[in-house]
Amino acid sequence: MYRFLLSRRWVGLHLLVLVLIPTFFFLGRWQWGRFEERSADSTRITANLAAAPVPVDRLDRVGASVPYGDRYRLVTATGRYDTAHQLVVRRRTLNSRVGFYVVTPLVTPQGAVLVNRGWVPAGATADASPQVPAPPTGQVTVTGRLRPAETRDNTGIRTRSGLPSGQILLIDTPRIAEGLPYAVFGGFVELTAQQPQGGASPELLPPPDVGAGGGLNLAYAVQWWLFIGIAVGGWVLLLRREARDLRAERASQAVTAGAAM
Structure with missing residues (x-):
């Protein structure tokens, strides 16, 4: 059969x-x-977001790389914003709106920390510089989420030359540091709060969506x-x-x- x-x-x-x-x-x-x-x-990210803030130099240092396990840890830093070397990051969205991130160096005694102060809407054209509210003057204490330098590998974004002055596509900390007159921490900080708060400011970014794990x-x-x-x-x-x-x-x-x- x-x-x-x-x-x-x-x-x-x-x-x-x-x-x-x-x-x-x-x-x-x-x-x-x-x-x-x-x-x-x-x-890990959920635990990092819930942890108490620590000084940034406990987790990062000048010229270093942010450890993978410390992504999104809340950190603090105290210094003065350097608006002369402020940059805006193109093609960033918030709530389905296209605009820019605002990255301003915060100069501290241990080195400068790049601070992503938040999001602003795009200008009249793609290459136009956006309107960016000024940060507080004098000494400022910031609190934010520690992030590793952005690269093509961890973002999928390809950088290119020929961008308008003061505009970038990636918060590539080592590359940005090449054009700054001081030493820079290896990662950057995504702002969640600052003292003093100052006046108008970019729209703060929401915490990461950890999804369904x-x-x-x-x-x-x-x-x-x-x-x-x-x-x-x-x-x-x-x-x-x-x-x-x-x-x-x-x-x-x-x-x-x-x-x-």
Whole structure:
């Protein structure tokens, strides 16, 4: 009855199922790994956002890189804003509005900290400089989320030359530091509060959306593993259907032969 399993068509089907099972398994395992990675990342960022602020020089220093695990930690720094070297970052959105981030160096005794003071709307044209409220004068204490320098790898943004003066595409701290007259901390600070507050100011950025902690990857992992059951179940269903059809065919032949006799 089951000799048909050795036919060329069925051997091809056996091989296909044998290839699909480990493929679906490893795809599910890869998505599970992404789920674990993103869940851990989400937990870490949530804890960093909830932690008490610490001086920036406890987590970062001049010429260094912000440790991966310290992203979004709340830090404080005290110094004076240097508006002469202020920059605006093009093509940044807030609530679906296109505009600029405003990056102003805060000069401290330990070195300058680049402070992303927030978002301002775009000017009349793409290349026009936006209207940027001035920061407080004199000594200022800022509190904000510590961020690593932006690069093409961690943002997907490609920088280019020929931009209008004072405009950039990435908060690439080492590159920005090349044009400044003082040493600069390795990361930058995303402002959440400052004392004194001053007058009008750029719109502060919201905290990061930590999402579902990789929940989508978990769903994909389960989906790939369910495909294993579908592949095996389909193979069994086709096998049983083929066997049923063969039995029906043989029964019909037996009835025909009996009638002929």
